[in-house]
Amino acid sequence: MGRTNRPVGRKVSQDFYTIEQAGDAFVVALAGNPNTGKSTVFNALTGLKQHTGNWPGKTVIQSRGEYIHQGRRFMLVDLPGTYSLLASSPEEQTARDFLCFGQPTATVIVVDATCLERNLNLALQVMEITPRVIVCLNLIDEAQRKKIVINHQALENRLGVPVVLTAARSGEGLGQLKEEIALVAGGIIRPQPVPFRYPADIEQEIAKLDRLLPSTLPAGLNRRWVALRLLDGDQAMIDGLQKCWGNNVLRRETA
């Protein structure tokens, strides 16, 4: 497709969210805060099979790479490092849009074990969008040095998704991570994120909006999450939603 300055409407969203050449590979998103060793994990998993470019329409770098695990191809998409998915920076928007509309088969959230609390903010927000999540608790070696002990089982229980301990720099735990990704992407494990209740008045409004939303949402979006974003007044999200909608219908019409 040639570049035009003319707004190309619904076509844009399709280019935006569909990862080319995925073919029969599982698309796996890699999310995480900045400085959590996300890139180290990405490099360790994909080796030299990487492509870099920009996300269409944004000046945000997009990296993807491939690896083969037990005969299956996995396409890893490195999302920009962000602290949250709530705000309006291009990085956060890109990361969120991909999680919503790119429909990755699984999402790995890289979490810094030395400051779990701050990192969990992002993890919780990702889990609101998609349940197919694996938490990669990275920098576990550094946490040990700082005498920080994290109860692995308790964290898994509280989140409701698999948690893998890694020290990506030394390669520790990466085999286990690949294994978990394969299990979640292949649908053998179906993580059930622990549902999160907001304060009563917000829950009330969510229920109200839920009733007003159409019966089916595009891209298999979580109704509750869409209601929350509407309540949040997230205009970029609303626009994206409407675009993706047109896109969905377009696919249906041409099919």
Added chain:
Amino acid sequence: MSEQILECAALEPAVREAERLRAEKGQLFHDQIAASIYSRAEDIAKDVVSAAGVKTDWDHKIDRLVTSRIFGYPLMLALLGAVFWLTITGANYPSALLGDFFSAIEKQLTALFTLLGAPAWLHGVVVLGTYRGLAWVVSVMLPPMAIFFPLFTILEDLGYLPRVAFNLDRVFKHVGAHGKQALTMSMGFGCNAAGVIAARIIDSPRERLIAILTNSFVPCNGRFPTLIAIAMIFMGAGATTALGSLAASATVIGLVLIGIAVTLLVSWLLAKTLLRGTPSTFTLELPPYRKPQLLQVIVRSFFDRTLFLLKRAVVVAAPAGAITWVLANVYIGEISVLAQVAGWLDPFGRALGMDGIIIFSFILGLPANEIVVPILVMSYMAAGAMLEPESLGALRELLVFHGWTWLTALNFMLFSLLHFPCGTTILTIRKETGSVGWAVFGTLMPLAVATLVCLLLAQTARLSGLL
């Protein structure tokens, strides 16, 4: 195609209902949603993390204190006050020493000029104009800078500034600006041009513009010495007594607070009028506290800041001193050029509780704010009073001789605090916004604010009979 429009329309009721709810509750949902997620993260972390390292524990304890709702602001004020107090008390003695030193050299220079039989005008330009200007800048501004910058750098190095930003974040969000503006404002205390560039960390163009346009309302390194010197002279009665030092420190703190208040007020006005929109949320990382490397701090802040600024002041002040002397000594008919221009500006200056020469100094000081006082002093000296500014006391006499009162001093400091940013900052605004229009606005808007504040103050003082 029709199906698509139909389906898009299906989203409308929910979107409209959400809009209605938001109009009712404002930012409440946005904040509540963010707060719920954060508190859940905290809850889980508390549950699964144990035996956290001793060091982080300390960090947390200190953070609780310095960012607490009750102690946060008083602690900020106390630290700032301590820095100013140390600066003012400590600067007095070396200032006088340097003043004596330079005036001794001036006598030698004058003797040399007489010995060589140099014409009076040359002596005037070189010694009375340029040399005195330089001597003044060095003796009055060097000691405060040499004390203030290391102290400020220590606070920076400790990791205290991000905590200040954290404390102020709430307020900035409240006025409809970005919380990170607290950081760019803190940067502005160093240098407004740097603060304007730092506004790049704000992603939303609307909030970035607000941060850029209001940055010059906090005093930069170039203006701190000016404010400190005038506060020492007028509010601190030369700062020779403990009480005087306290009064001078309190004045500078007051000015900083006024600067912050005006920043917030103007941000709010901009967010309500020209630059409307909702503030965005962000995560501010509080870095761990570090032990500052004292020696390095002193060396670095002396060379990087003190000498850098002094060099800039000298480079600009020397020609400005010569030009001022020429302007004051070239006559058109009966009066000098300087007196002529100052005469035109005088009604405007008087209305603001100052005079024409002060306004003229501010205009000549556009390239660099730190030369406003040297130009002012030289203009006053050229205009008659033959005083050597060898000490703060002599400077006070010079200013009083030209009709200065505490009101003049206060208006001068307020005008210095709020008036247009320096030339470098204006150029930076143009570069960062990519628009001449915003640069002009960023110049004229603060000028209007400064004029308004001084006008109100001067007129109120006059009407209420305080003067």
